[in-house]
Amino acid sequence: MFSRRVTIAATILAILAPSAFAQSTTDPIVIGASTPLTGSVSHFGQHARWGAELAIAEANAKGGVLGRKIEIDFQDNRCNPAEAVKSVTQMLATKKYVAIFDGLCSSVALAIMPLVERAGVPFIVANASATSIAEKSGVGGNKWTFKVNPTDASMLDALIGWLDKAGKAGNIAYLGEDTDYGRAGSAGLEAALKKRNQKLVMVDYYQKGAADFTSVLTKIKAKKPGLLALYAIDADFVNTIRQWYSLGGGIPLTGRVLVDQVPKEIMASGFLDGTTSVQPYDPSVDTAANKAFVEAFTKKYNEAPMLISFESYETINILIDAIRRSGDASPAAIRDALASTKYKSMLDTTIEFDANNLIHNNAIIFEIKGGKVVIVGMSKT
């Protein structure tokens, strides 16, 4: 009886084993992703997803990588580190994912970093901008985290340098969301100003998702700063700009102002003339690769891409390039391939990771002049 059971088990094993082996070499390569698909910044999460999915669709249309299709699984993190830790821990436990993509929010990315380090899976950050992510990566300790977008500190240093030359860096007030993103913004500005013997004249933070900013904007207006550095995104940004306009702010903005999301009526009125902003991207960048991206994105999603979509698209392309060079799509080989990346960016620069696993692409400095957004400079971050 016992030998009969062993024979049956061995037969089943013999039938299944070859198919299991075949599955491992022909199955799709799966990337895990954690991004806010609900919650107060889900609009950005949606664009992160669209950018990533477009890059993957294009790669799969060309036959995939290493003869296999690529897939990406998105888990919602609501921009909440606790949610991200839960979902990324589950993803890593399955050992199905060759890399983890993004997190979007800085607090979330910082929470994911120890998890990927323990699991030995590469984590590639597309959108989170806190300087501490890079400080803790590469020679900073975490060998598995790679950051594609510039840090706040490097971008703001470029912006303040430009403002200082124009004699406008002396009287800046700051309003930002009370998160790692907003705190990194004020810290980056303080550091850049300190190098030039200046400091912020006022700092305040609002709770993300708040709708009414009239009292704090009235206070800022009364203080009459030369510029207001604004670190607001998504609906918060739309509400702030509308209310700033309603109150007749009369003070230009600076910082990471999302100039492409300013309502066209406000932009055309000239109210924001003199506003400066630094961003890693703008859809109007005049390169062939960017034009093709904007066209493909707009055609597929019926919306123009924004910074987040660009960063996600380019980051996934960098990851796909590393998977291709890794030879076997194993997490360790992908990490080594990422470290030796030399990638031609859509911004016409060749980018590679430094000792902190950080890429130094160009930052773009914008100014609003005569109701129009003008690129006034590009600066290496």
Added chain:
Amino acid sequence: MDVSFFVQLLLNGIVIGVIYALIAMGLSLIFGVLEIVNFAHGEFYMLGAMLAYFLTVNWGFGYWATIVIVTVVALMVGYVLYEGLLASLRGESFERSILLTLGLSMILQNGAVFFFTTTPKMMETPFSYSNVVVGDLRVPLARLFALGLGLAAFGALYFILYRTRVGKAMRGVAQNRDAALMVGIDPRAVSRLAVAIGIGLSGLAGAALAPVYAVHPLMGFSFVFKAFAIIIIGGLGNVSGAAIAAVMLGVLESLAGGFLPLAMVDALAFVSMIAVLLLRPQGLFGRGVRV
């Protein structure tokens, strides 16, 4: 201190206070009559704003027609909500009502994300960028309209509750459901009407505020928790108390926001709520009698 700065803060506070009141009154009415805390109230406000957005931007309706249509649709939704879901809670546990409305809130919020995406939308009206300017003081016209609608809604609700037979019936059901039944009042019809009016008010709030704030699936969240604090401060189930507490909180927050860091201002509503619960558990205007 600059007087115009102080007056501007006061004006901002009154407007935001009436906006809070518009949302809190419906919540308070539903609690007063049914003893149900409607956790989905913010989502009905959001859906009102979404409908207003689509009526104006996609279908070309004017502002006032949109206000009327959204309010009527919200009244009907309230009617259906009561008959479809809340009526089944009759005599059941308070916890069950919390779970039911929380679940409904999640379904409505995520349904809105699925159908409308999370992209923030702005309802543009002919006066979206117009302001009333007196010296250094500025108030956007859209906020003034919201203020007027809030005051009108309060007046209408007050009239219904205190000057009509149906209002008297609502107050009767709120005070003692069984006694109201004994004197010939149909509690089910009264409750249905209270829910319809409560949801109608949240729809009206959504339509009135769609030109003021960005419209997106999570917009209800920021107001509804403050509205809970307001109805506790005002006296649970006391509609007039909720309205007065809302204006008081709006003014207090605005004045404090002019001088204190925002993080402290955000805590004001909840610190006030805790203080009221400790010192006067029935609320500032509560007399142990709801509605």
